[in-house]
Amino acid sequence: MDGETPSADQNVPRDDKQPRVSSALCEYECNAKIPLVSMDRVLPDDLLEQILACLPSADLVRAGAVCTWWRGIITSGSFRKILLPGVSQRPWFVLDRLLGQRPCAYDPVYNVWYKLELPRFNLSSTSIATFASSSGLIPVFGTGNDGSPRLYVCNPLTRRWREIARPPSSVKYVHRTTLAISVSRTTPSYRVSLVTTNYPPGVPFGREVSVHVYDSETRMWATRTTEVLRGWTSNSESAICAGVLYFLIYSSVSPENSCGLVMYDLSGRCSDGLLASFVPFPCPLACQFLMNMKERVVLVGGLWNDEQASMKGIGIWVLSGGEWQEIARLPHDLFLGFPVSGHGLKSWGVNDLIYIINRPGSDMVIFDMSQKQWGSRNRPAEVPSRLSAGFCYEPRFEIVP
Numbered sequence: 001m002d003g004e005t006p007s008a009d010q011n012v013p014r015d016d017k018q019p020r021v022s023s024a025l026c027e028y029e030c031n032a033k034i035p036l037v038s039m040d041r042v043l044p045d046d047l048l049e050q051i052l053a054c055l056p057s058a059d060l061v062r063a064g065a066v067c068t069w070w071r072g073i074i075t076s077g078s079f080r081k082i083l084l085p086g087v088s089q090r091p092w093f094v095l096d097r098l099l100g101q102r103p104c105a106y107d108p109v110y111n112v113w114y115k116l117e118l119p120r121f122n123l124s125s126t127s128i129a130t131f132a133s134s135s136g137l138i139p140v141f142g143t144g145n146d147g148s149p150r151l152y153v154c155n156p157l158t159r160r161w162r163e164i165a166r167p168p169s170s171v172k173y174v175h176r177t178t179l180a181i182s183v184s185r186t187t188p189s190y191r192v193s194l195v196t197t198n199y200p201p202g203v204p205f206g207r208e209v210s211v212h213v214y215d216s217e218t219r220m221w222a223t224r225t226t227e228v229l230r231g232w233t234s235n236s237e238s239a240i241c242a243g244v245l246y247f248l249i250y251s252s253v254s255p256e257n258s259c260g261l262v263m264y265d266l267s268g269r270c271s272d273g274l275l276a277s278f279v280p281f282p283c284p285l286a287c288q289f290l291m292n293m294k295e296r297v298v299l300v301g302g303l304w305n306d307e308q309a310s311m312k313g314i315g316i317w318v319l320s321g322g323e324w325q326e327i328a329r330l331p332h333d334l335f336l337g338f339p340v341s342g343h344g345l346k347s348w349g350v351n352d353l354i355y356i357i358n359r360p361g362s363d364m365v366i367f368d369m370s371q372k373q374w375g376s377r378n379r380p381a382e383v384p385s386r387l388s389a390g391f392c393y394e395p396r397f398e399i400v401p
Contacts, residue, residue, distance in 0.1 A: 049073055053082050057157055057395035058107055058114065075158075080398035091350040093357075093364075094156065095390050105156070107395075108353060108366065111377065119161045121152050132192075133350060134240070134292070135183035136396030139192050141167075148172060151192065151214070153181075153401040156393065162401045167194060168212055168221055174198045175207075176233065178247055182240035182292075183399065189217045191266065195247050197234045205253055207233040209274065211245065211264055225264060227274055235259075237290035241297050243267055246319075248288055249278075259288065261299075261319070282324040286311045286342030291349045291392075293369060299324060300347040300354060302338075310340035314356060316367065328367060330356070334376055337363045348392035355392055 043051070052063055052074060064071045073079055093106040094116060105116040123142040130141040137153055144150040149171045154161035171177070171194060178195040194212040210226040231253035238247035243266050250259040260280040281288065285301035292298070297319035302311040314330040338345065338358050347356045352370040364377045 045073060049079050049082060053079065056109055057397065058110065058112075060397055061157065074397065080400075091353050091392050091394050093348060093353075093355040093390070093392050106355075106364070106377070116156060117159065118156060119152075119154060119159055121150070121161075122163075123150060130177060130179045130236075131391040132179045132181045132238075133391045133393035134181045134190065135185070136394045136399035137181060137183055137190060137401060138391055138393055139179060139181045141177065141179050141194070151194075153190070153192070153216075155396070155399050155401060157395045158397060160401055164192070164214060164216070165219055165221060167214075168223060170198075170210070170223075171196055171212065176236065178234055178236055178238040180238040180240045180245065180247075182243075187217075188400070189215070191215055191240065193238065193240060193245050193266070195234050195238055195245075200228050203228055203230070205231045209234055209249075213245075213266060224266065224268065225274070229275065232275070235288065237288060239290050239292040239297060240266070241292045241295050246290060246297050248290055249274075259285065261290070261297075279319065279322055279324070282315075282317055282326065287345045287347075289347040291347075291354070293318075293349055293354070294351060298349065298354070298369075300349070300356065302342040302345055303329075304342070311338070311342040311345075312340075314338070314345075316354065316369075327369070328372065328374075330365065330367075331374055334363075334365055334374060346390060348390055350392045350394060353392070357390075 048070075052060065052070070055063060060074060064074045090108045092108075095104050103116045103118055105114045106112075107114060121140055121142070122144055124145050124147075132139050136155055136157070138156060140152045140154060142150055149167045150163065151167055152161055152163050174196040176197040180193045181190055183190040192214040196210045196212065198208045198210075200206050200208040206228050208226060208228050209232075211224045212221055213224055214221050229249070231251050232249045233252075235248035235250055238245065240246070245264045245266055246261055248259070248261055260278050262274045262279075263277045264274065281299070281301070284304040284306060286304040287302045289300040290297070291300070299317045299319070301315060301317075303313040303315055305312045313332075313335055315326055316328040317324040317326050344358050345356070346358075347354060349355060352368055354367040354369065356365040356367070366375045366377065367373070368375070
């Protein structure tokens, strides 16, 4: 880290607004010729485990490159059990590769961009990968070289990954796919949801919407529901909160209440149709982004002015009791860097941090929900100003796909 000592307060992003670009985070190389010290003669394994467990996630990666002994401790099952929850677990924001470029991850604790190395999944070069995240794991969905749907689950920090059971064959021929994941906090299990939209034959303005769920405990897929919605289709945003799947839909038929949210209880207790749970957006929005923020459904969107046909601001809402409650609005001085068309606006978030980014511009806006504070960070030249995809996740060593 260029000889600098990170702030002792691991819960507050650094104040300097000129982030640095670090060397490859997940490539374990050490070219410096430094005399080695036999640390096993100084500290016992159990004490060293307690010390390493207090390190931020980025420093744990570097510690794993010191020697095979440290690497063995960090990757052991006993070490994963004693990792202190919440130590520097501020969510990272990752821009995926574009035109062969490597992904870049932003660490708000050190205010630094890392050049991340993700595994190479067996996906077609023409496939557009879809990401989601939860508690340190990300699912990656795309099309394999044989044309079949593929789904991988990965820990980007440790680069551990595996391909899970192939999704149902019906997923191969769909118009749109929406991906979400929920990782259990009490058991080593997770669920992945796929919301697919297709064109049913003989139904004017109809869309067949299906919810498919994968359970890591049973290692099986199940199609939970399939409905034909007239004039409605799913959006690309979804989230799982407290066992309920939320996803956005929009209508090309009705001018009023033409966009909103529907929900599906993954336990199967709710027998009503999807539209019975419809919650319209709080106001006309140019772009909409849905996220799980500590088991709260949060919506980020660009406020749309119909008379001027332009975006007039960016707001954040929380779903409470079936209604949207606005909790923040982007200050005007920070909004000036965004185009009024709303084109290129993207947003991701997890835990307490929401990242809002504009592809053509260079600034990244961050909102801390716990402190109700806004901030901005510049992106260095090494970080691409355009992206093909992105995601926000918790850097956690102890999570295994």
